[in-house]
Amino acid sequence: MLEKQEVQEWYGRNARVIHSDSDCLIERYECQGKGLIVTYKAFEGMEMVFMEFNSEDAFIPVTPYSEILEITCCCRGRVVCEFANNRCIHLSEDHFWIGSGEHLPSSYYFPFGYFNAITLVIDKKKMSLSTKKIMDNFSIDIKPIEEKLSLNNAWYISKIPSKLQRLFDEIYEAKGKQSSCYFAIKTLELLFYLQNIERNDAEEEQYYPKDQIEAVKEIWNYMITHLDEKYSLKQLVKEKNMGTTMFQTIFNHIYGDSPYAFLKKYKMGIAKKLILDGEMKIGEIAFSLGYSNASKFSIAFKDVYGILPKDYRKLRS
Structure with missing residues (x-):
């Protein structure tokens, strides 16, 4: 040993x-x-x-x-x-x-x-x-x-x-x-x-330079720490001197999904926990995650989990 x-x-x-x-x-x-x-x-x-x-x-x-x-x-x-x-x-x-x-x-x-x-x-x-x-x-x-x-x-x-x-x-x-x-x-x-x-x-190896990986991670970090804000992802990518296609390719390489698909799933994972906590109304959860109204939030939640937020809360209560 x-x-x-x-x-x-x-x-x-x-x-x-x-x-x-x-x-x-x-x-x-x-x-x-x-x-x-x-x-x-x-x-x-x-x-x-x-x-x-x-x-x-x-x-x-x-x-x-x-x-x-x-x-x-x-x-x-x-x-x-x-x-x-x-x-x-x-x-x-x-x-x-x-x-x-x-x-x-x-x-x-x-x-x-x-x-x-x-x-x-x-x-x-x-x-x-x-x-x-x-x-x-x-x-x-x-x-x-x-x-x-x-x-x-x-x-x-x-x-x-x-x-x-x-x-x-x-x-x-x-x-x-x-x-x-x-x-x-x-x-x-x-x-x-x-x-x-x-x-x-063997599968074809897909290597990317470390500096590009780090740039994508920084954008990812911005995305998950500004969930309630509206921002231009294209502008964030431009500020890192990257092309949109390269950014999307590397993002998928790291996180296994497109930026928008990843962000929706990430937000809905947080929403799921908040719904189970029971301390916030559905509309408040929607607003905290950057949705302008509860309807759009409910559609996104159902897309990910196959059930509306209000029904999920009832099911788990």
Whole structure:
């Protein structure tokens, strides 16, 4: 199991060990919100890691050297990954990536404010002879996987095939319920499966410069902090020296929706909570979210939730 020194080596000084036993290590990652990292040792040099973040802060791992291979499945939420060359790419639900060496992200940003993932971390420098022997017994060789997927040149990202999805689901459900022996078996299953994937199965990588990502995030922040105001989105984009098409493309890349569709859903999520609180009238909620009248607000709420606000309040009262 990882010792305190190794925890800081991997996750920096923001990581705090809160539980450790023969099966797993649980760390809290200090951030604005909640960050939890649960690690099971499958074999010497192989860790099954569960990441659970409810935060908009960046997660910045400290990868100590280049001989690392990571296989990550996004189980819930969305993550924007920044690389050392200041290019960014995203990973959404039902997708997985494989990366190694310099093609591992230098930081992670969670645009939805939450992110759950499973990562198999393979530390090739720390793989023992017994680990390698087990791999040999199951005819598993990591090097051909790296070569076939061209991991020296880029990382691999793809929608998760149904068979692999079932395996990730089983792993995700087992956290806190199974021992490290279980995760050792699942590690072998995962690596055995990965030997059959091809580079041409990968999705086309869409990278964007960090400064453009930051500009879109600043506009997003303005949008969610001025919900009751009327403003020109086109003007905000122009002030960032961006074209409208590029802004919309990157916004969708980060948040998985068009700016207007995202904003409507965001507002209705707030409205849902306010309706359940019962302290504000429907018209007051509509006005607080920038709607000129309750009728337009009610139509938007029904578009998102399939029920009128007044009926939703009655249903939940």
